[in-house]
Amino acid sequence: xxxxxxxxxxxxxxxxxxxxxxxxxxxxxxxxxxxxxxxxxxxxxxxxxxxxxxxxxxxxxxxxxxxxxxxxxxxxxxxxxxxxxxxxxxxxxxxxxxxxxxxxxxxxxxxxxxxxxxxxxxxxxxxxxxxxxxxxxxxxxxxxxxxxxxxxxxxxxxxxxxxxxxxxxxxxxxxxxxxxxxxxxxxxxxxxxxxxxxxxxxxxxxxxxxxxxxxxxxxxxxxxxxxxxxxxxxxxxxxxxxxxxxxxxxxxxxxxxxxxxxxxxxxxxxxxxxxxxxxxxxxxxxxxxxxxxxxxxxxxxxxxxxxxxxxxxxxxxxxxxxxxxxxxxxxxxxxxxxxxxxxxxxxxxxxxxxxxxxxxxxxxxxxxxxxxxxxxxxxxxxxxxxxxxxxxxxxxxxxxxxxxxxxxxxxxxxxxxxxxxxxxxxxxxxxxxxxxxxxxxxxxxxxxxxxxxxxxxxxxxxxxxxxxxxxxxxxxxxxxx
Amino acid sequence: xxxxxxxxxxxxxxxxxxxxxxxxxxxxxxxxxxxxxxxxxxxxxxxxxxxxxxxxxxxxxxxxxxxxxxxxxxxxxxxxxxxxxxxxxxxxxxxxxxxxxxxxxxxxxxxxxxxxxxxxxxxxxxxxxxxxxxxxxxxxxxxxxxxxxxxxxxxxxxxxxxxxxxxxxxxxxxxxxxxxxxxxxxxxxxxxxxxxxxxxxxxxxxxxxxxxxxxxxxxxxxxxxxxxxxxxxxxxxxxxxxxxxxxxxxxxxxxxxxxxxxxxxxxxxxxxxxxxxxxxxxxxxxxxxxxxxxxxxxxxxxxxxxxxxxxxxxxxxxxxxxxxxxxxxxxxxxxxxxxxxxxxxxxxxxxxxxxxxxxxxxxxxxxxxxxxxxxxxxxxxxxxxxxxxxxxxxxxxxxxxxxxxxxxxxxxxxxxxxxxxxxxxxxxxxxxxxxxxxxxxxxxxxxxxxxxxxxxxxxxxxxxxxxxxxxxxxxxxxxxx
Numbered sequence: 025x026x027x028x029x030x031x032x033x034x035x036x037x038x039x040x041x042x043x044x045x046x047x048x049x050x051x052x053x054x055x056x057x058x059x060x061x062x063x064x065x066x067x068x069x070x071x072x073x074x075x076x077x078x079x080x081x082x083x084x085x086x087x088x089x090x091x092x093x094x095x096x097x098x099x100x101x102x103x104x105x106x107x108x109x110x111x112x113x114x115x116x117x118x119x120x121x122x123x124x125x126x127x128x129x130x131x132x133x134x135x136x137x138x139x140x141x142x143x144x145x146x147x148x149x150x151x152x153x154x155x156x157x158x159x160x161x162x163x164x165x166x167x168x169x170x171x172x173x174x175x176x177x178x179x180x181x182x183x184x185x186x187x188x189x190x191x192x193x194x195x196x197x198x199x200x201x202x203x204x205x206x207x208x209x210x211x212x213x214x215x216x217x218x219x220x221x222x223x224x225x226x227x228x229x230x231x232x233x234x235x236x237x238x239x240x241x242x243x244x245x246x247x248x249x250x251x252x253x254x255x256x257x258x259x260x261x262x263x264x265x266x267x268x269x270x271x272x273x274x275x276x277x278x279x280x281x282x283x284x285x286x287x288x289x290x291x292x293x294x295x296x297x298x299x300x301x302x303x304x305x306x307x308x309x310x311x312x313x314x315x316x317x318x319x320x321x322x323x324x325x326x327x328x329x330x331x332x333x334x335x336x337x338x339x340x341x342x343x344x345x346x347x348x349x350x351x352x353x354x355x356x357x358x359x360x361x362x363x364x365x366x367x368x369x370x371x372x373x374x375x376x377x378x379x380x381x382x383x384x385x386x387x388x389x390x391x392x393x394x395x396x397x398x399x400x401x402x403x404x405x406x407x408x409x410x411x412x413x414x415x416x417x418x419x420x421x422x423x424x425x426x427x428x429x430x431x432x433x434x435x436x437x438x439x440x441x442x443x444x445x446x447x448x449x450x451x452x453x454x455x456x457x458x459x460x461x462x463x464x465x466x467x468x469x470x471x472x473x474x475x476x477x478x479x480x481x482x483x484x485x486x487x488x489x490x491x492x493x494x495x496x497x498x499x500x501x502x503x504x505x
Numbered sequence: 506x507x508x509x510x511x512x513x514x515x516x517x518x519x520x521x522x523x524x525x526x527x528x529x530x531x532x533x534x535x536x537x538x539x540x541x542x543x544x545x546x547x548x549x550x551x552x553x554x555x556x557x558x559x560x561x562x563x564x565x566x567x568x569x570x571x572x573x574x575x576x577x578x579x580x581x582x583x584x585x586x587x588x589x590x591x592x593x594x595x596x597x598x599x600x601x602x603x604x605x606x607x608x609x610x611x612x613x614x615x616x617x618x619x620x621x622x623x624x625x626x627x628x629x630x631x632x633x634x635x636x637x638x639x640x641x642x643x644x645x646x647x648x649x650x651x652x653x654x655x656x657x658x659x660x661x662x663x664x665x666x667x668x669x670x671x672x673x674x675x676x677x678x679x680x681x682x683x684x685x686x687x688x689x690x691x692x693x694x695x696x697x698x699x700x701x702x703x704x705x706x707x708x709x710x711x712x713x714x715x716x717x718x719x720x721x722x723x724x725x726x727x728x729x730x731x732x733x734x735x736x737x738x739x740x741x742x743x744x745x746x747x748x749x750x751x752x753x754x755x756x757x758x759x760x761x762x763x764x765x766x767x768x769x770x771x772x773x774x775x776x777x778x779x780x781x782x783x784x785x786x787x788x789x790x791x792x793x794x795x796x797x798x799x800x801x802x803x804x805x806x807x808x809x810x811x812x813x814x815x816x817x818x819x820x821x822x823x824x825x826x827x828x829x830x831x832x833x834x835x836x837x838x839x840x841x842x843x844x845x846x847x848x849x850x851x852x853x854x855x856x857x858x859x860x861x862x863x864x865x866x867x868x869x870x871x872x873x874x875x876x877x878x879x880x881x882x883x884x885x886x887x888x889x890x891x892x893x894x895x896x897x898x899x900x901x902x903x904x905x906x907x908x909x910x911x912x913x914x915x916x917x918x919x920x921x922x923x924x925x926x927x928x929x930x931x932x933x934x935x936x937x938x939x940x941x942x943x944x945x946x947x948x949x950x951x952x953x954x955x956x957x958x959x960x961x962x963x964x965x966x967x968x969x970x971x972x973x974x975x976x977x978x979x980x981x982x983x984x985x986x
Contacts, residue, residue, distance in 0.1 A: 128747065128852030151749075173696070186696065187668075200939045207850045212919045213932065213962065214708075214944055215654070215667065218699025227695075239749040266609065268632075268720040310791040369688045371609030438693045451694065458681045463694055469950040481694065 027067045027110075031088060035070055035112070038080045043118075045069035054095065054113050055106060062103035062445050066093060066113035073118050075193060075201060075231040082229070082475075083199035085112055091478050092197070094225035096136060096168025099160045101363065102444030104172065104224050108479035114229055116167050122146055123232060129207050131190055133234040136167020143235070152237040155182035158440065159348060167230050173222030175440030177273040177347070180398035181306075182238065184440065186221040193232035194220055197471025207234060219466075224442050225477040227470035241306035244272070245316050246334040248343050249323040250297035254278050254381070254393070257299035258374040260326040261397045264303075265370060267322060269315050273304040274398030280357075280407075281350050281394045288353035291346030294330050301397070302347050350394045351405070358390075358407035360416075362423045368435035370400035379429045380404050387422040389415070401439035402430070428453065443481045451483050508548045508591075512569060516551055516593070519561045524599075526550035535576065535594050536587060543584035543926050547574060547594035554599050556674060556682060556712040563710070563956075564680035566593055572959050573678070575706035577617060577649025580641045582844065583925030585653065585705050589960035595710055597648050603627055604713060610688050612671055614715045617648020624716070633718040636663035639921065640829060648711050654703030656921030658754040658828070661879035662787075663719065665921065667702040674713035675701055678952025688715060700947075705923050706958040708951035722753070722787035726797050727815040729824050730804040731778035735759050735862070735874070738780035739855040741807035742878045745784075746851060748803065750796050754785040755879030761838075761888075762831050762875045769834035772827030775811050782878070783828050831875045832886070839871075839888035841897075843904045849916035851881035860910045861885050868903040870896070882920035883911070909934065924962045932964050 035044050045051060046068050055065040067090075072078045085092045091111025098105050107113055120137035127150055134143060140161040144153040157176035158164055164174070170192075175184045182188075191205030205217040220227055251257040257276060264274065277285070277300040282293045293300055303319060305312040320331055334340040346353075354361070368376045377393070380402070384391035395403045404426055408419040427437055427450060437443070437450045451460060463482055468474070516525050526532060527549050536546040548571075553559045566573045572592025579586050588594055601618035608631055615624060621642040625634040638657035639645055645655070651673075656665045663669075672686030686698040701708055732738040738757060745755065758766070758781040763774045774781055784800060786793040801812055815821040827834075835842070849857045858874070861883070865872035873886045885907055889900040908918055908931060918924070918931045932941060944963055949955070 126850075126852075128743070129850045186699075196943070200943060202940055202943055204940075206917070207915055211848075211917050211935075212924045212928070213936065213940075214947055215699040215703050216947070218667075218696040222696050262609070308792050308795065310795070311789050314789065314791070367692075369607075369610045371607075434688060436687070436692050443693045447693070454692075455694065459683055459685075459694075462677070462681060462683055466695055466697070466950050469947050 027088075027090065031084075031090070032068065034084055035068055035081065038084065039070050039072050039077050043071045043073070043077075045071070054098070054115070057095075057098045057100040057103060057105040059101050059103040059444070059446055062106055064107045064110070066107035067110045069113045069115055071115050071118045075195065078114060078229055078231050079195045079199055079201050081112065081114060082195050082197065085475055086197070086199055086473055089473060090475065092229070092475050093477050094167075094171065094229045096165035096171070097139070097160075097163050099164045100168060100172060100444065101365070101441045102172075102438070102446040104442055104444030104477070104480055105168070106445070108445060111475075116165060119231065120165070126207065127152065127237070130237045131207055131234055132237055133232055134166055135232060136165060136170070136230045138166050140164055140166055140169055147237055148240065151240050153240050154188065154235060155179075155238050156185045156188055166233055166235065170221050170230055170233055171224050172440070172442035175396060175399070175401060177275055177396060178304075180274055180396060181270045181272045186218055188236045189217055189221050189233060190236055191234035192217055192220055192230055194228045194230055196228040197473065197476040201231075202228075205234065222442070224444060224481050226467055226481045228476060241272070243306065243309040243312055244340070245305045245312045246340040246343050247303045247316065247319060248293070248332045248334075249301045249303065249328045250294035250299070250330045251301070251326070251328055252298045254299040254377050255374055256326045256328075257301050258377045258397070260301060260323050260328070261373055262371060263322045263326065264319055265398060267318060269318060271303050271315075271319075271398060272306040273302065274396070275302040275347050276300075276393065276395050276397035277302065277347060277350065278393040280390055280392035281354060284353040284357050284392070285346040285350055288356050289346050289349045291342055293346055297329060302343060347394070354392050354405055354407070358409065360408055360410045362406040362408070362419050364402065364404045364406065364423055364426050365439050365441040366402050366427055366430040366435055366437060367439040368400045368402070368430050368433045370398065372433040372435070373397060373400055376402065376430060376433060376435075380426065383422050383425050383429070387418040389419060389422055391422065400435070445480055448479065448481060448483045451481075508569075508571065512565075512571070513549065515565055516549055516562065519565065520551050520553050520558050524552045524554070526552070535579070535596070538576075538579045538581040538584060538586040540582050540584040540925070540927055543587055545588045545591070547588035548591045550594045550596055552596050552599045556676065559595060559710055559712050560676045560680055560682050562593065562595060563676050563678065566956055567678070567680055567954055570954060571956065573710070573956050574958055575648075575652065575710045577646035577652070578620070578644050580645045581649060581653060581925065582846070582922045583653075583919070583927040585923055585925030585958070585961055586649070587926070589926060592956075597646060600712065601646070607688065608633065608718070611718045612688055612715055613718055614713055615647055616713060617646060617651070617711045619647050621645055621647055621650055628718055629721065632721050634721050635669065635716060636660075636719050637666045637669055647714055647716065651702050651711055651714055652705050653921070653923035656877060656880070656882060658756055658877060659785075661755055661877060662751045662753045667699055669717045670698055670702050670714060671717055672715035673698055673701055673711055675709045675711055677709040678954065678957040682712075683709075686715065703923070705925060705962050707948055707962045709957060724787065724790040724793055725753070725821070726786045726793045727821040727824050728784045728797065728800060729774070729813045730782045730784065730809045731775035731780070731811045732782070732807065732809055733779045735780040735858050736855055737807045737809075738782050739858045739878070741782060741804050741809070742854055743852060744803045744807065745800055746879060748799060750799060752784050752796075752800075752879060753787040754783065755877070756783040756828050757781075757874065757876050757878035758783065758828060758831065759874040761871055761873035762835060765834040765838050765873070766827040766831055769837045770827050770830045772823055774827055778810060783824060828875070835873050835886055835888070839890065841889055841891045843887040843889070843900050845883065845885045845887065845904055845907050846920050846922040847883050847908055847911040847916055847918060848920040849881045849883070849911050849914045851879065853914040853916070854878060854881055857883065857911060857914060861907065864903050864906050864910070868899040870900060870903055872903065881916070926961055929960065929962060929964045932962075
């Protein structure tokens, strides 16, 4: 689709000429998100500064039946923020202000382009922070976090993004400006906040987000436990959760990752460990001391080889450094891999880990695992060498089997990354025809003409039809799981 | 509307003849919920036992364009579970089984007719409970709790019903059976759980509900602090919350209620107190000890007259007895009253309490206050004598002013009770035309023919048009706020 010069003029009238990217070079910058396999440049990129501008752009696109593709920082991993069929990309990078800090009501209202970490930095002096912390939090935007319902290491205790969004301002696909939710608990009418969080821009564009602020915890304690077998570590995770302890973070790092981290990052994780658990507790000092004693005992009961407790902030930072740079470290071992993001009920964790090992063996592939163990969200990385004939196909087959194994255990096709373009094909594996037909009808209530982020989330687009397969990732080293 | 004998035969074919109430006497039992002012008997009441039966009833009603009115235990306070325009009432009392208890994943799946308290009773031996505890929990159903997104004293710390619902099975107004959410966190696709919780049966009927189970807390501590003025008590509430303490419950009881409780219930609350705070802490013993010390100090700083700490379970039960029987106790003072249910951001609590006092003085009416102070959810009870000419009108005016005062402070027209028929007229006070038009379009995505609980939630029904006013309650003593 080539849009007319008149259309460009109308865009420039709305956002100003400095607010439109229309050159071929400029548009190429926006042709993909971090799932770089999928490429598709928009016809124009607009950089609005106000909600009114966003609404005007959507109304124009609706009139002309042009696709609208929202984009935050472009760090998504599922091909959600790229233009499948051209159209207008709405980049939120200029809408990055904090609109309101309301400490008595423990909440903040921000524009969607605000970088996640900036909000915690802006509130730390007053003793508050924003809890959801995807590993990309230094660069990803709160609008993008909300659109994908992002998770993160500390979401085990504090919940995922949706649990921290109190209200939204949204421009629907019909060009209306709606306000849903708000500072008061339990607003009347339909609670649309939950449906809009995680909708991946298929219902509308988030233009303001009211989020919960939490008090910075009184104390933090970080432990690292190593095990000879990942099954033992998995059983320890289940035992910790079953004991009623909710750590702030409970991260699993497998043998492949431990090796990669020690070689690439130098975090000094225990050599020869088959698996490492990184456990963080936070809260009142007395409470976390008691919990730490209990966790050490549970790890010992599950044959832990070694248990380290960080004595100070420097040691804590070193323990986390390994985890945070894990994906980059493995990227040094293998330039090509497929990153899976699936979920099982957490009680099935030991079982799915055995299955991951079996699938890897069956397809003669290394599958590296680093993930948020406490909430059952897996991120197996299937390493392959694209110079070896047939290995990419085997990697795809292993990836499919992994997803189906998670679903067979009552899990889900995606955890924190989202559906996007990458997983739209897999939605029918989890949902029946009636569910999908209903979701499409639901989507039309927001977006009557089907202009919002077409091809994403639901298997409605030809690109997501039968025969479409998830593609291999070629992420640069240093990206985030 | 009188439905034909053929229609009755079809209903009996679906649910059996013992599953249909069709006599005039039988139908009268279902003519109102606990907001007894609104009356409207359904043409038939059906008592299905399975989801399939529910779906068949809805499909039949859709074919014949007959209203469908869902009903749990009928303890709602907003005229939500009565038949505004006749039709078929679907009573969930026979669908009251626990379908699944999954302790490793800390959740249970129940049918909608299950009584709230029964779930905690069924899981207590294993150390679990269901946290949302509306004061009606001995008789209200989990389906009804979910449909109104019920609150309760312990929802300050643990969140309201929506925070405890993980997944739903729902029969939409189109007669489809959908499953939304589930045991795994962050399912893909649109998160419709939040929109269906609190939808008051206007989108469909909930037929199975997967809820979170919590571990029974290690220890509990209950305090009662009395103050000479309600403003001091309100300031103490704000100070407790600002100190980062989240009590399990934080209930405010005003002078009128303290007197009524002492006379009617004999709970022995401090005589002459202008306000009493009932504060409950739960969690690890060390943590709540430290919090209790802090709270005592805060109450002293706000001129508390007396602070009692329950020494044992018997004393704790006595402190709670007053609160739990508060509405009934005031019912003894005045047979006629209007019960308001509105919300302000909790930081505005001292301000709204001053306004409540001013409104009562202006209209020469006693307004009694007992409410969940921690989350800003007010329940002013406006006492009036309907034998005094003009007093009902003054009560209505006071009620309107209260609602508008809450809205002016950024609050909401309803907290935990819902909108129902009673507050549909007030939705335009909080929402703009675009928001309401959107909600109606959203509703049609679930209920294309407008058969689900007509006249409720949105001001679309003639009964909720201009000039319609909320009506005086004549609740029997012993009911719940």
